[in-house]
Amino acid sequence: MMSAIDPVADVTGIGVWGVPLAVASGAVRIGTPFLFVSLGECLTEKSGRVNLGLEGTLVMGAMSAYAISYYSGSAWLGVLVAGLVGSVLGALHGWLCSLPRVNDVAIGIALISLGTGLAFFLGKPFIQPSATKLPAIDLGFWSSSPEVRSALQINALFVVGLLLAPAIAFLLARTRWGLVLRTVGESSDAARSMGYRVNTVRAIATTCGGFLAGVAGSFLSLFYPGSWNERLSSGQGLMAVALVIFAQWNPVRCLWAALLFGASSALGPALQSVGVSSGYQLFNAVPYVLTLGIMIATSSASRRLPGQPAELTVAR
Amino acid sequence: MKSERRRHAVIMSKVVLGALALFMGLGCSKNQESAAPSAAGSASGSPAADDTLTVGFIYVGPKDDYGYNQAHHEGALVVSKLPGVKIREEENVPETDDAQKTMQSMVSLDGAKLLFPTSFGYFDPHILVEAKKFPDVTFLHCGGLYDATKHPVNAGSYFGYIDEAQYVSGIVAGMTTKTNKLGFIAAKPIPQVLRNINAFTLGARSVNPKVTTAVIFTGDWSEPKKEADATNSLADQGVDVVTMHVDSPKIIVEQAEKRGIFVTGYHASQAPLAPKGYLTGAEWNWGQVYTQYVAAMKTGHLFDHMPHLERGGFKEGFIKMSPYGVAVSGDAKKKADAAKAALTDGSLVIFKGPLSDNAGKQIIAPGAAMVQTDVNLEKMAYLVEGVKGSIP
Numbered sequence A: 001m002m003s004a005i006d007p008v009a010d011v012t013g014i015g016v017w018g019v020p021l022a023v024a025s026g027a028v029r030i031g032t033p034f035l036f037v038s039l040g041e042c043l044t045e046k047s048g049r050v051n052l053g054l055e056g057t058l059v060m061g062a063m064s065a066y067a068i069s070y071y072s073g074s075a076w077l078g079v080l081v082a083g084l085v086g087s088v089l090g091a092l093h094g095w096l097c098s099l100p101r102v103n104d105v106a107i108g109i110a111l112i113s114l115g116t117g118l119a120f121f122l123g124k125p126f127i128q129p130s131a132t133k134l135p136a137i138d139l140g141f142w143s144s145s146p147e148v149r150s151a152l153q154i155n156a157l158f159v160v161g162l163l164l165a166p167a168i169a170f171l172l173a174r175t176r177w178g179l180v181l182r183t184v185g186e187s188s189d190a191a192r193s194m195g196y197r198v199n200t201v202r203a204i205a206t207t208c209g210g211f212l213a214g215v216a217g218s219f220l221s222l223f224y225p226g227s228w229n230e231r232l233s234s235g236q237g238l239m240a241v242a243l244v245i246f247a248q249w250n251p252v253r254c255l256w257a258a259l260l261f262g263a264s265s266a267l268g269p270a271l272q273s274v275g276v277s278s279g280y281q282l283f284n285a286v287p288y289v290l291t292l293g294i295m296i297a298t299s300s301a302s303r304r305l306p307g308q309p310a311e312l313t314v315a316r
Numbered sequence B: 001m002k003s004e005r006r007r008h009a010v011i012m013s014k015v016v017l018g019a020l021a022l023f024m025g026l027g028c029s030k031n032q033e034s035a036a037p038s039a040a041g042s043a044s045g046s047p048a049a050d051d052t053l054t055v056g057f058i059y060v061g062p063k064d065d066y067g068y069n070q071a072h073h074e075g076a077l078v079v080s081k082l083p084g085v086k087i088r089e090e091e092n093v094p095e096t097d098d099a100q101k102t103m104q105s106m107v108s109l110d111g112a113k114l115l116f117p118t119s120f121g122y123f124d125p126h127i128l129v130e131a132k133k134f135p136d137v138t139f140l141h142c143g144g145l146y147d148a149t150k151h152p153v154n155a156g157s158y159f160g161y162i163d164e165a166q167y168v169s170g171i172v173a174g175m176t177t178k179t180n181k182l183g184f185i186a187a188k189p190i191p192q193v194l195r196n197i198n199a200f201t202l203g204a205r206s207v208n209p210k211v212t213t214a215v216i217f218t219g220d221w222s223e224p225k226k227e228a229d230a231t232n233s234l235a236d237q238g239v240d241v242v243t244m245h246v247d248s249p250k251i252i253v254e255q256a257e258k259r260g261i262f263v264t265g266y267h268a269s270q271a272p273l274a275p276k277g278y279l280t281g282a283e284w285n286w287g288q289v290y291t292q293y294v295a296a297m298k299t300g301h302l303f304d305h306m307p308h309l310e311r312g313g314f315k316e317g318f319i320k321m322s323p324y325g326v327a328v329s330g331d332a333k334k335k336a337d338a339a340k341a342a343l344t345d346g347s348l349v350i351f352k353g354p355l356s357d358n359a360g361k362q363i364i365a366p367g368a369a370m371v372q373t374d375v376n377l378e379k380m381a382y383l384v385e386g387v388k389g390s391i392p
Helices: A015-046 A054-072 A075-098 A104-126 A146-151 A156-174 A176-186 A188-193 A198-222 A236-246 A251-273 A280-298 B002-027 B068-080 B097-108 B120-133 B163-176 B191-207 B224-236 B250-259 B286-298 B330-345 B375-379
Strands: A136-138 A153-155 B053-058 B085-090 B114-117 B138-142 B155-160 B181-186 B212-217 B241-245 B262-267 B278-284 B309-312 B319-321 B362-364
Touching (some): A015 A054, A015 A075, A015 A176, A054 A075, A054 A104, A075 A104, A075 A198, A146 A153, A153 A156, A156 A198, A188 A198, A198 A236, A251 A280, A251 B224, B053 B068, B053 B097, B053 B286, B068 B262, B068 B286, B085 B097, B097 B120, B114 B286, B120 B155, B163 B191, B163 B278, B191 B241, B191 B375, B212 B224, B224 B250, B250 B262
Parallel strands (some): B138 B155, B181 B241, B262 B278
């Protein structure tokens, strides 16, 4: 009988080395949308507001990117439009929350429904056609192994995200804009007494956050998995809210959190492909268990989390 | 101050839980949209006024998903072209009370007399409840769950032996592979799915005994991200032909094409998505099945002409193969066509002895065979020799 279980005996493919390789490439591939949404959410929350609606923004971004890329033939135009659509949804959140006695969490939930519903409604005609996809940067040209080459097909958006994380960290920590944003997030009274318009600052932060979430959606539909359908998002928009807490409102930590989340998502399928299929449900749940575990470990009933903006509804 | 904070924490956790619940509900939200010919012509919507038969089709997902729902939708389109028949379709109907509401509105508002609620989970309790409520409406369910001792007489079920088509796909895969490694991306380890995995593997090994099949379970019928991950993981392991049993194979077929490996399809034809790598595919042929049902319905006594539990394979026209792709060799076509002919005339039985599972345990003794109607095949809980992995 042929060896059914022993993966080391394989002569073709890369055998058990496929697991770390799949985990590493999964970190980048699956982590990228998480990175963009969590950076956007980080920016928004630093201003003292939570935008739970990023899930809807993400789906709407995915749909509009796919549609625009299909019609125009330019995937990058799709990414830009996804960002703009995301900005509009972000601005809507920012404006609604500027009204008196409006709860940002409730508006966010309403925007999840709005974004998802609108995307499903407008996206019907785009489920079937194939749109132009985003190109990959081939970093594996040096390797003769097709598996390694494929794993090193990095999307330019990931590189953008890689640069964006420290850039946002710098913006928040070292610039006047960042200081204003953090002041608004820490104490709206202080910001007001200094003459800053709290609602305007928050609306701008939410709009920028929406842009990034829209771009995250375009990555899903135009690169990986690279198709528009109604089950495309597996909750990345909501998980990003958890990731931001997990990353303690630090953009660079958001990058690590997103990579970790992507890597753990890739673990289940990679193990199954080498014949380890018992308990696959558990492996598939690893990213969520991980998030829960770290959140429980870092949370405390008696003190505020480090980095948490004091103006957040959650903190108040 | 402290109690204040605690109160906020409680409110916040409720809100987040609510948001999650809402999100889950949204995942399968209903989107009422009819592709059926407009009813504008038949004034005031009184369907009993003429002899037109209204047939309702209910899908769990989008009707153009390149998969399970599209296969049924293509069948519905065939029915819509029959004389004296009007169809009404509704997609994205979750397997909840929504299914019952949709059936009710199709019967009460559209005057449907024949309903095809196609998703597996619609049967119990939703079809059973509605069938009792509307005894003069016929409910036909895709899945083979009907039991005459328990279920209403105006309901029935039908299903196809699509493992026959998977066997033929397996032959093409086994003839095409260069690495002798095949991959199967499956939703859940239930008997129907295992039967397809085993038939695919047996087909491949009938022409190429060196072949093994690696199986990845994604856990649910539609998991685009996991399906893409699974395709990539398999390609990384040197698998050069993948196939699947998921609701919408679109992502898998596209990823396989991107990785430069071959793929055989499922449910409907995904050939346009992979012009280079699409070999063939196991497709449903619901158009023919539904045409038979509508013809029987027109006589006024559907179940006088059709059994309550209808099944079929190639012979009965329930299933078909996608046309061969460019990469399929002449030799592979000849072997696949021969197997298809032998399955059609019954001279070839897929599950026959000696057959062992992949742990070495004998499943079918030498000389014995399980023909397609054998109920033991519907309890399948093993992976045959040549399949890598175990049932989770």
